[in-house]
Amino acid sequence: MISSAPLIRLLVLLVTGVSVGGCSRHESPPVGDRPLDQALKRSVDFLCDLNGTISVRFLGPETVEFSWSGETQILNRLPTASGARYVAGQTEFWNKGDEAMLVFGGTRDSCRKETA
Numbered sequence: 079m080i081s082s083a084p085l086i087r088l089l090v091l092l093v094t095g096v097s098v099g100g101c102s103r104h105e106s107p108p109v110g111d112r113p114l115d116q117a118l119k120r121s122v123d124f125l126c127d128l129n130g131t132i133s134v135r136f137l138g139p140e141t142v143e144f145s146w147s148g149e150t151q152i153l154n155r156l157p158t159a160s161g162a163r164y165v166a167g168q169t170e171f172w173n174k175g176d177e178a179m180l181v182f183g184g185t186r187d188s189c190r191k192e193t194a
Contacts (some may be wrong), residue, residue: 130147133145134171139155146180176190177190
């Protein structure tokens, strides 16, 4: 018969928060090293069928900086059932994964994330 004692000890360690093989204290990485901080340092480029390359930089969870044809706009996130939708005036940017749709001045444009 197999003993369940090692499994029970592991469960007790997990439930009580005791760390196995290290310190149980969680420290935040220094500002500038967090994943969100790193994401804010770069833009994501999308290649659109009609409008060429656009750049999107996430400024926070609710806003993006949108650059296209030498102009920059700040777009705010609106609720959507799927993906992310950002809007400012007549400009809309819908993104889900590597695909996006740009609506500018009433014209819809299909876009794809550029690969390196």
